[in-house]
Amino acid sequence: MYSEKVMDHFQNPRNVGEIENASGVGTVGNAKCGDIMRIYLDIDENDIIRDCKFKTFGCGAAVATSSMATELVKGKSIQEALQVTNKAVMEALDGLPPVKVHCSLLAEEAIHAALWDYAEKHGIKIEGLEKPKSDIHEDEEEEEEY
Amino acid sequence: MDRFVYLDNAATTKTSPTVLEAMLPYFSELYGNASSIYSIGVESKEAITQSREMIASTLGAKPEEIYFTAGGTEADNWALKATAEAYGGKGKHIITSKIEHHAILHTCANLEKCGYEVTYIDVDENGVIKLEELKKAIRPDTILISVMFANNEIGTIQPIRAIGELAAQHGILFHTDAVQAYGQLPINVDELHIDMLSSSAHKVNGPKGIGFLYIRKGVKIRSFIHGGAQERKRRAGTENVPAIVGYGQAAKEAFSSMQERTAGERELRDYLIDRMEKEIPFTRLNGDRKNRLPNNANFSFQFIEGESLLIMLDMEGICASSGSACTSGSLDPSHVLLAIGLPHEIAHGSLRLTLGADTTKEDIDYVVEKTKGIVERLRSMSPLYEDFLKKCQKR
Numbered sequence: 001m002y003s004e005k006v007m008d009h010f011q012n013p014r015n016v017g018e019i020e021n022a023s024g025v026g027t028v029g030n031a032k033c034g035d036i037m038r039i040y041l042d043i044d045e046n047d048i049i050r051d052c053k054f055k056t057f058g059c060g061a062a063v064a065t066s067s068m069a070t071e072l073v074k075g076k077s078i079q080e081a082l083q084v085t086n087k088a089v090m091e092a093l094d095g096l097p098p099v100k101v102h103c104s105l106l107a108e109e110a111i112h113a114a115l116w117d118y119a120e121k122h123g124i125k126i127e128g129l130e131k132p133k134s135d136i137h138e139d140e141e142e143e144e145e146y
Numbered sequence: 147m148d149r150f151v152y153l154d155n156a157a158t159t160k161t162s163p164t165v166l167e168a169m170l171p172y173f174s175e176l177y178g179n180a181s182s183i184y185s186i187g188v189e190s191k192e193a194i195t196q197s198r199e200m201i202a203s204t205l206g207a208k209p210e211e212i213y214f215t216a217g218g219t220e221a222d223n224w225a226l227k228a229t230a231e232a233y234g235g236k237g238k239h240i241i242t243s244k245i246e247h248h249a250i251l252h253t254c255a256n257l258e259k260c261g262y263e264v265t266y267i268d269v270d271e272n273g274v275i276k277l278e279e280l281k282k283a284i285r286p287d288t289i290l291i292s293v294m295f296a297n298n299e300i301g302t303i304q305p306i307r308a309i310g311e312l313a314a315q316h317g318i319l320f321h322t323d324a325v326q327a328y329g330q331l332p333i334n335v336d337e338l339h340i341d342m343l344s345s346s347a348h349k350v351n352g353p354k355g356i357g358f359l360y361i362r363k364g365v366k367i368r369s370f371i372h373g374g375a376q377e378r379k380r381r382a383g384t385e386n387v388p389a390i391v392g393y394g395q396a397a398k399e400a401f402s403s404m405q406e407r408t409a410g411e412r413e414l415r416d417y418l419i420d421r422m423e424k425e426i427p428f429t430r431l432n433g434d435r436k437n438r439l440p441n442n443a444n445f446s447f448q449f450i451e452g453e454s455l456l457i458m459l460d461m462e463g464i465c466a467s468s469g470s471a472c473t474s475g476s477l478d479p480s481h482v483l484l485a486i487g488l489p490h491e492i493a494h495g496s497l498r499l500t501l502g503a504d505t506t507k508e509d510i511d512y513v514v515e516k517t518k519g520i521v522e523r524l525r526s527m528s529p530l531y532e533d534f535l536k537k538c539q540k541r
Contacts, residue, residue: 010454010457016526016527027529032491034451034490038529038532057450057491057527057529057530058451059453059454
């Protein structure tokens with residue numbers, strides 16, 4: 001069901017944990033649907049993501065996409081991190097089963113939520129970043145049907 | 147992988163070697179069509195008769211009341227749809243429970259589209275049907291009550307005798323899906339007032355693709371598959387002779403070993419439940435502690451999700467199942483766990499372990515040890531557990 005890369009990131013997830021006094025923290029998803037992702041960012045004065053950690057409650061794909069998303073944004077600038085879409089996360093994992101696509105959306109949304117938190121804490125505006133929805137499942141259920 | 151432990155016997159079981167042995171001649175030398183008049187045809191017919199008699203005897207039924215089907219799902223579909231058709235003139239109301247298998251629930255949904263009305267009775271926190279609610283739901287136009295003998299997920303055994311008596315008093319037909327209970331519990335269709343009963347061979351170390359519907363003599367029920375004169379014209383199609391022979395043998399073995407086997411399973415299962423509850427914090431047992439199938443244990447581990455748990459158990463050679471949404475392909479966790487009142491996040495973290503005749507204490511010890519480590523690991527990754535710990539610290 002899962003690609004080798006998904007299994008690898010599920011069995012050996014990268015960047016699991018918390019960051020004390022993180023620059024930004026984002027939590028998305030809900031327990032009702034069975035997945036919650038939380039991403040911690042440590043951003044330096046040059047807007048570079050020095051470190052990134054995650055915690056996830058969810059299925060194998062939820063863990064793997066969180067792990068991959070943290071790998072993709074680590075060491076990147078905020079603007080570069082914004083370009084990390086759910087497609088990029090999926091491609092980096094050699095694809096996901098159709099019913100698991102929402103996990104990659106959740107990963108993208110978690111990064112955006114953490115960046116939004118960072119921007120709010122610092123009173124800045126990040127170009128191209130919109131306020132993330134707290135629950136991305138709301139308008140996504142129809143996609144599940146195919 | 148140094149160990150393989152199969153604890154998903156409610157999903158399916160291994161075909162017993164003696165069952166396989168009994169079946170083999172009917173693939174090779176004795177391949178005759180049971181409707182033919184020459185000797186290998188007659189031998190097939192004879193083998194079907196013997197199997198039917200064996201199965202009938204396990205239920206206290208008559209051989210002519212046993213109708214072979216392609217499995218439990220077909221038997222459920224037949225019982226509901228054909229009763230609705232035959233008794234639709236009398237009324238269009240059916241009563242069932244909220245925790246039935248999808249073979250019943252989705253068939254009911256289909257009947258609702260065809261103009262039938264279905265009442266779904268609630269269960270209590272242990273998964274036992276609310277009898278008072280069932281009583282109140284009975285109407286003059288109720289034609290059928292269908293309640294499963296024992297639940298496939300949480301193992302809860304239903305008060306079948308009470309439901310049967312209630313149905314009989316009101317002149318309503320009573321069907322029970324006994325797919326999980328057949329071969330695990332003694333069943334007598336007369337004592338329990340059962341009019342129809344569904345069962346499936348592969349749950350009792352028989353082959354897949356064969357089941358039966360017991361239909362009490364006198365119950366008007368339409369043919370489900372039209373064609374030849376097989377199964378007293380009610381279920382046409384050339385008989386699956388090897389599978390029918392296999393089912394007869396499996397039933398014989400299941401019933402002759404029942405007392406000893408289920409006593410052993412019960413003991414091991416209680417040991418499993420005891421260790422899990424004692425050694426893994428924030429664990430709950432789902433289903434009724436006493437009134438449950440001898441081989442069923444179902445747990446919820448708070449703060450973690452079931453699919454992750456299953457994949458990690460699989461990597462340790464352990465086969466199990468979960469009521470998590472991710473294992474069903476939908477966003478909602480198991481309807482059974484929601485019906486017993488579990489919140490979504492706890493329902494997502496469920497684990498069902500169902501023992502078999504060959505499960506050993508070493509298997510259970512291995513599973514407990516591995517589950518302990520995996521639950522701990524998943525909790526260390528869980529934002530829900532992190533929040534919970536922070537909340538505890540604040541207090």
